[in-house]
Structures are given as C-alpha cells and as structure tokens.
Amino acid sequence: MICRGAQAQATGEVFDALKFIEYDLYDYSPEEQAAWEASRYAQQAIRLDLGSVTLNELFSIEEAQVNLRPTPWLGFHLDVEDYRTREQEVTRLLTDFSFRVLPWLELLATASPGLRKDEGALGLGAMAASADRKQYAVLRLLDDAPFFNGRNPEGGVRDSAVWRVLAELRGSREGLSAWLRADLGTKSDVRFTTPAQVQANQRNDVAFHLRWEPTGWARREGGFGIRGILRLLDNDRSELQVRNQLRRTLAYARIYATLPLSDLFRIYSVLLLASDQGRGFDAGLPFTFSRWDVGIRGGTTLDLGLFRLDAGYALARSQREIQGDPTWSGLSPVGYGDKVYLSAQWRPRKNIYLKFLISHQVFTGDFGGLNGSLGAIF
Amino acid sequence: MGRESHRAAVAVGIVLSAWRCFAQIPGPLLDPRKNVQAEVYELSPALRSEWEQGRYSTNEIWLGLGGYHFSDLNAVERGVVNLPLSSRILFHGDVRNDRDPDLRLTRLVVDLWGRILPWLWLGPSGSPAIPGSQKETYAIGASGLVGDLTRERYLLARLVLDATFYNQLNRVGGHRNSPTFHPELEARWSDGEWSLYSRLDLISPTETFFPDTRPVTYQASARAEYEFHLRYARRQWEGDLRFDLLGLRDDRDENGQTITNRRLQTTTRAEALLRPNIGWPLALRGGVRLLADSFHARAGDAYQLFRIEPGFRVGAVWEGATNQAELGYVTGFPHFAVTLNGVQQDLPHYEDSAYAQWQYSPAKHFHLRAQISFGLAHPGFGGASVLLLAQF
Numbered sequence: 027m028i029c030r031g032a033q034a035q036a037t038g039e040v041f042d043a044l045k046f047i048e049y050d051l052y053d054y055s056p057e058e059q060a061a062w063e064a065s066r067y068a069q070q071a072i073r074l075d076l077g078s079v080t081l082n083e084l085f086s087i088e089e090a091q092v093n094l095r096p097t098p099w100l101g102f103h104l105d106v107e108d109y110r111t112r113e114q115e116v117t118r119l120l121t122d123f124s125f126r127v128l129p130w131l132e133l134l135a136t137a138s139p140g141l142r143k144d145e146g147a148l149g150l151g152a153m154a155a156s157a158d159r160k161q162y163a164v165l166r167l168l169d170d171a172p173f174f175n176g177r178n179p180e181g182g183v184r185d186s187a188v189w190r191v192l193a194e195l196r197g198s199r200e201g202l203s204a205w206l207r208a209d210l211g212t213k214s215d216v217r218f219t220t221p222a223q224v225q226a227n228q229r230n231d232v233a234f235h236l237r238w239e240p241t242g243w244a245r246r247e248g249g250f251g252i253r254g255i256l257r258l259l260d261n262d263r264s265e266l267q268v269r270n271q272l273r274r275t276l277a278y279a280r281i282y283a284t285l286p287l288s289d290l291f292r293i294y295s296v297l298l299l300a301s302d303q304g305r306g307f308d309a310g311l312p313f314t315f316s317r318w319d320v321g322i323r324g325g326t327t328l329d330l331g332l333f334r335l336d337a338g339y340a341l342a343r344s345q346r347e348i349q350g351d352p353t354w355s356g357l358s359p360v361g362y363g364d365k366v367y368l369s370a371q372w373r374p375r376k377n378i379y380l381k382f383l384i385s386h387q388v389f390t391g392d393f394g395g396l397n398g399s400l401g402a403i404f
Numbered sequence: 405m406g407r408e409s410h411r412a413a414v415a416v417g418i419v420l421s422a423w424r425c426f427a428q429i430p431g432p433l434l435d436p437r438k439n440v441q442a443e444v445y446e447l448s449p450a451l452r453s454e455w456e457q458g459r460y461s462t463n464e465i466w467l468g469l470g471g472y473h474f475s476d477l478n479a480v481e482r483g484v485v486n487l488p489l490s491s492r493i494l495f496h497g498d499v500r501n502d503r504d505p506d507l508r509l510t511r512l513v514v515d516l517w518g519r520i521l522p523w524l525w526l527g528p529s530g531s532p533a534i535p536g537s538q539k540e541t542y543a544i545g546a547s548g549l550v551g552d553l554t555r556e557r558y559l560l561a562r563l564v565l566d567a568t569f570y571n572q573l574n575r576v577g578g579h580r581n582s583p584t585f586h587p588e589l590e591a592r593w594s595d596g597e598w599s600l601y602s603r604l605d606l607i608s609p610t611e612t613f614f615p616d617t618r619p620v621t622y623q624a625s626a627r628a629e630y631e632f633h634l635r636y637a638r639r640q641w642e643g644d645l646r647f648d649l650l651g652l653r654d655d656r657d658e659n660g661q662t663i664t665n666r667r668l669q670t671t672t673r674a675e676a677l678l679r680p681n682i683g684w685p686l687a688l689r690g691g692v693r694l695l696a697d698s699f700h701a702r703a704g705d706a707y708q709l710f711r712i713e714p715g716f717r718v719g720a721v722w723e724g725a726t727n728q729a730e731l732g733y734v735t736g737f738p739h740f741a742v743t744l745n746g747v748q749q750d751l752p753h754y755e756d757s758a759y760a761q762w763q764y765s766p767a768k769h770f771h772l773r774a775q776i777s778f779g780l781a782h783p784g785f786g787g788a789s790v791l792l793l794a795q796f
Binding site: 070072074076081082083084086088090092094096097100102104106119121139140141142143374375378380400402404 | 463465467469471476477479481483485487489490493495497499501503508512514532538539540573574575766767770792794796
C-alpha cells in the first residue's frame with residue numbers, strides 16, 4: 027500500500043489558488059460518482075482521468091475494480107488504484123476473497139500483494155450487503171507490510187506494526203443515498219542505520235457523498251448533495267540531526283445542486299469550501315501555514331443523448347498565511363483563481379463515457395489546462 | 405523461505421563473489437536456483453494458452469506471487485480489459501506489473517479502436533504513466549488489430565513513442581536527440597487442436613544526456629522481448645513448444661566512469677501432458693528446457709558471464725472436475741562460465757525442486773492455485789506460491 031506523501035516543506039501547491047477549482051473541475055460529476063459508488067461491489071469499472079495541473083504535473087486518477095463470483099459461496103473483489111492529487115500519490119492493488127456465511131454476510135480474506143516481501147499487506151474483514159450488492163458495509167483490518175523488518179533491502183527497521191482500517195459503506199432509500207469510505211492507518215516509524223535516518227509517515231483519508239435525487243429527476247440526472255474529503259497526512263524525516271516534517275489536515279467539501287430544466291438542458295451550481303492547515307520543520311526550522319478557500323462553480327449541460335456539451339465558470343478566493351518559511355515572505359494573504367471551461371462528452375452506453383475538457387483562466391489570461399477522462403461501469 | 409535454504413541456493417554466488425570484482429555482477433545472475441524456481445511457478449501450458457486466447461476477446465486477470473529468497477518475490481500482476489463502447493468502438497487496456505529478483509517491468513497501455521472493416525480495428529494508443537502524475541513519461545502512438553469475429557485469432561501491431569514529451573517536460577534537464585520507438589507485434593492463430601502465439605515487444609535504443617552537474621551524465625537503454633508458443637491439445641495428450649527471448653542494454657556515464665551492461669537471455673521449452681487410459685483421471689507431465697543467459701559488462705573491469713542451463717520437469721496430475729492436484733520434480737544443471745579481464749573460470753552446478761500443487765477451478769475460466777516446493781539436492785524449503793487466473 028504505497029503512498030508517496032508531499033515533500034516535507036510548504037511547496038507551491040499549498041498556496042495555488044487554482045488547486046481546489048481543479049480538484050472539482052477534473053473530478054467526476056456527482057451523477058457519475060454516485061453510479062460508481064453503487065457499482066463498487068456489484069460490477070466491474072474502469073476510471074481514467076488525467077488533467078493538467080502544471081507544465082510537468084497531472085492530476086491523475088487511474089482506477090479499476092473487478093467483482094467475480096465463480097460459485098455462490100466464493101467471491102473475488104479486486105481494486106486497483108493509482109491516483110495523484112497535489113498533496114499525495116497512492117498506488118494500491120487490493121484483493122478480497124469473500125466467503126458467504128449468511129445470505130447477507132461474507133467474511134473477507136484480504137491481501138495487497140506487493141512486489142517485494144517487505145511490501146504488501148494482509149488482513150481480514152467482513153462485508154454485509156444487499157442482494158444486489160449496491161448497498162453494502164465493508165470493514166477490513168490489514169497489517170501493512172507485515173514482513174518489513176529483516177526483509178527491507180535498505181535495512182529499515184520498524185519498532186511496531188502498521189495497521190490499516192479500510193471501511194466502505196453505502197446505503198440508499200427512495201432517492202436518498204449515502205456513501206462513506208475511510209482509509210485509516212497507524213503511524214509507520216522506520217529507522218535506517220546507514221545513513222542514520224528516521225522516517226515517520228501516516229495517512230488517513232475519509233471521503234463521503236450524501237445525495238438526494240427527487241422522484242422523477244433520476245432519469246434526467248438531477249439532484250442535490252454534498253461531497254467531501256478529510257485528509258490527514260504526516261511525513262517526517264530526520265537525517266544527520268536535521269528534521270524535515272510536514273503535518274497537514276486538509277478538508278474539502280462541495281455542496282452541489284443540479285436542476286434539470288428540460289430533457290435537453292440542466293443547470294448546476296457547486297459551492298466549494300476548503301481548509302488546509304499544516305505545520306512542520308523545513309531543514310530544522312519550524313513553520314506553520316493555513317489556508318481557507320471558498321469558491322463557486324456554475325454551468326449548464328446540453329444533453330443530446332449520445333453527446334453532451336457542458337460549459338461553466340468557477341471562481342475561488344483563498345485566504346492564506348504562513349509563518350517561519352522565508353521562501354514565502356511577501357505572499358499576498360488573499361489570492362483569487364478562476365476558470366471558464368467547455369467540455370464535450372460521448373456517452374455510447376449507460377455509465378460509459380469519454381470526456382474532454384478545455385479551460386481558460388480569465389483573471390490572468392493564461393491557458394487553464396486540459397482534462398480527459400474515461401469512465402466505464404459494465 | 406528460510407535463511408538456511410537461501411544459503412544453499414546462492415552457493416555459486418558466494419564462490420564467484422569471493423573472486424575479485426565479481427561482487428559487481430548482480431547477485432541474481434549468479435543464483436543457480438533462480439530458474440528452477442521460476443519454472444516451478446510457471447503457468448501450466450493450458451492456462452497460458454487460455455490467457456493468450458483471451459487477450460483481445462475478453463477481460464482477464466493474472467496474479468501470481470511466489471517466494472524466491474528471504475526477501476525476494478517472483479511477482480506477476482497483469483490485467484486485460486476489452487470493452488466494447490459501441491458496436492464500432494472498442495477500448496482495450498493492458499496493464500503489467502512484473503518482478504523477479506533481477507528484472508522489473510511496469511506498464512499500462514490503452515487503445516481506442518474503431519472498427520473500419522469487419523476484421524480490422526484501428527485507432528490511437530497511449531501509455532499513461534504509473535504513477536500517473538508525470539507528463540514526461542507519457543507515450544502516444546497508434547495501433548491496429550486484425551481479428552476474426554471472436555478476436556481469439558488476431559494480429560496486433562502497435563507503435564508508440566515512449567516519453568513523447570520528454571525533452572520539453574522532464575525536470576532533471578535531460579535531453580534526447582531522437583524519439584524512443586516502442587513497436588509491438590502480437591499474433592495468435594488457432595485451428596482445431598493447434599494454436600500458435602507470438603509476441604514481439606521492442607524499445608529502440610534511447611540515449612539521454614544530462615547536465616554535467618548530475619552524477620549520471622549519459623544513459624542509453626534498449627529492450628527486446630519475444631515470446632513464441634506452439635500448442636497441440638487433444639483429449640489424450642497435449643504438446644507445447646515455447647521460446648522466450650529477453651535482450652537488455654543499459655549503459656551510463658556515472659561519476660566520470662563509463663558503465664556498460666548488455667544481456668541476452670533465451671529459454672526454449674518442450675512440454676507434454678499425457679492422459680493414459682487407465683480408468684483413473686491421471687495425467688503425466690514431462691518437459692525439457694534449455695536456458696542461455698549472457699551478460700557482458702564493463703565498469704572499471706570488463707567481465708562476461710555465460711550461463712547455460714539445461715533442465716527437465718516430470719509430474720503426475722490428478723484431474724478432478726473442479727480440483728486438480730499435481731506432484732512434480734523440476735531440475736536444472738546451470739553451468740557458469742565467467743571471464744574477468746580475459747581470465748576464465750567455469751562452474752557447473754546442480755539444482756532441483758520437488759513440488760506439490762493444488763488447483764481449484766470452480767468455473768470454466770476461474771483458477772486458483774497454491775504451490776509448495778522443497779529442494780532435494782540442497783535439502784530445504786524451496787518456496788511457496790499462489791496464483792489467480794480469471795477471465796470474465
């Protein structure tokens with residue numbers, strides 16, 4: 027379960043006024059996300075999503091899931107994830123073998139096969155699911171890299187095991203659906219002798235989606251809801267008595283409304299709220315930073331059946347502050363970012379789409395970036 | 405796998421490493437046991453043929469993990485997706501994440517094909533990076549697939565430019581004078597009891613120049629991979645002939661020193677499975693193989709390593725409806741010829757592994773396999789492996 031955290035310093039992404047606009051713009055729409063949540067343990071799915079962030083970097087989500095049931099009592103679930111947001115990069119392959127003990131209850135043997143013996147994870151879990159497996163509660167407990175000590179080729183030693191809890195829940199009733207995913211882990215402290223170094227990492231991620239589709243709107247993909255993430259990251263590295271550390275708490279919520287005006291037109295609006303608080307040490311010197319963002323996105327969708335056109339505008343205001351890092355002296359306490367965008371979609375089948383988006387920054391007059399995505403649930 | 409068995413397995417490595425400068429030779433090259441254990445963990449020819457058949461017709465997963473040494477694994481993580489977006493548009497994705505003690509390959513390639521003729525699909529191809537955040541590593545190209553109605557007989561041709569935008573986007577100041585071509589050819593033909601599969605995957609020589617301030621100022625690499633599999637299968641017996649080739653080049657100027665590494669490895673196998681009519685669901689497996697590995701390197705000293713390894717495999721298979729059990733024996737006779745600055749030394753060796761495996765196939769295209777092995781010539785635990793192969 028590989029996670030590459032951001033550098034232990036306040037890098038440019040921390041104060042990028044466009045960051046949360048891009049997180050929203052390049053992400054899947056609430057309707058696409060809701061369909062994916064319902065499919066997590068019932069169908070196969072692929073999602074590839076790539077969007078420009080800087081000249082060299084991409085916002086990237088590469089995901090696949092497989093659900094097979096070769097016999098009524100034995101199931102197999104596979105999750106492949108390779109996603110990169112500005113503050114972290116996670117690459118993971120997770121497999122579950124599920125053994126049905128009651129019509130609604132399955133016990134899970136879970137593994138995250140690593141390519142080296144010091145990698146990977148082993149665990150157990152349980153899953154309660156409805157008959158169509160679109161409502162579920164999954165809980166797994168994994169021992170992350172259980173064979174790390176003695177097998178790590180760099181000679182790293184961990185004093186205690188690292189445990190991860192993976193939980194995913196979804197329930198729905200009469201147009202109302204709720205989804206929650208938690209990926210929580212204890213701290214990994216690794217000591218190296220040559221060179222003398224201590225590394226400590228911890229990652230906790232929670233994502234949720236609460237959605238309401240009024241009766242009669244589902245066919246036209248209208249609805250209201252809130253999506254959010256809470257991310258706690260701790261990356262600590264001490265070498266030659268010099269400490270670099272970054273601990274941050276990032277919260278991001280999106281409150282949305284999509285109104286179907288007719289079979290042809292929909293309008294939507296999203297309120298963006300974000301907070302990013304961090305502290306740590308840069309080459310031994312302490313620093314703290316904070317950021318509060320509020321933004322809004324509005325647009326309209328023209329639904330032509332096989333094809334969709336979408337256009338809109340997003341604007342965010344960022345309040346930021348940093349103390350203890352001279353690199354950022356003179357940083358304006360308030361920043362603004364905006365993007366106007368146009369996207370085209372091809373939807374040859376239900377829950378299968380190809381999307382292309384182009385954007386422009388109105389305030390600065392700069393090119394805003396491209397985004398392409400493929401989503402398929404089958 | 406325990407430290408004791410590991411100690412026996414690297415006996416040749418210890419001898420060679422004691423000779424001056426052989427410590428420069430990567431350890432796995434000198435490991436006499438490596439190929440015997442890889443042979444134990446191999447897919448059976450029938451399962452391999454199933455994988456080949458589904459490459460462009462269905463969705464597949466192949467996950468295999470086997471223990472080598474105390475800290476090493478032989479790992480295969482592969483997946484294939486063939487998703488018809490409409491009757492005329494097909495999405496194909498191929499992901500591969502393989503590792504053995506001295507080689508590692510991670511790749512994701514996707515194709516979006518349009519059906520031009522009933523038997524011809526053409527379209528763009530791309531290779532998103534893993535991890536996916538660095539634009540410099542993305543590859544762009546095109547491909548075409550010729551196939552029959554089920555796409556179980558096919559011919560694929562793909563050409564992508566690896567790291568297409570490397571010069572503009574890399575962050576270490578690297579520069580390449582020419583693009584990296586990555587052509588691939590893959591074909592399968594079958595008729596009745598016969599099937600033939602072949603795959604060629606080439607990466608053209610890539611020279612990268614870095615600023616003088618970096619430890620590595622020049623790097624050149626290339627890769628060639630080829631697979632061939634001819635199979636004849638009927639109820640009474642199956643016969644398979646396979647040939648694999650891997651060529652690698654990795655040259656660099658590092659801290660003012662020129663380092664060159666060239667490697668060519670070939671493996672030829674012939675295998676058979678016989679089902680004698682004795683009233684029991686029992687089959688006999690037998691096979692021979694010949695491996696040749698040559699490694700030329702220069703890093704201060706010049707050295708060459710030639711490894712010739714003949715070997716054979718025998719086994720007895722009990723074939724139930726959904727369960728299959730196999731007991732077998734694999735052996736290899738690795739012979740190392742090492743030349744250091746013109747001085748040659750020969751080292752013959754002998755390795756073997758007795759294995760037991762159980763395969764559970766609750767559905768036609770869903771197979772789980774667990775395996776355990778023991779060394780007999782150098783007594784000790786040989787390693788264990790698990791495998792999942794599924795089509796859906």
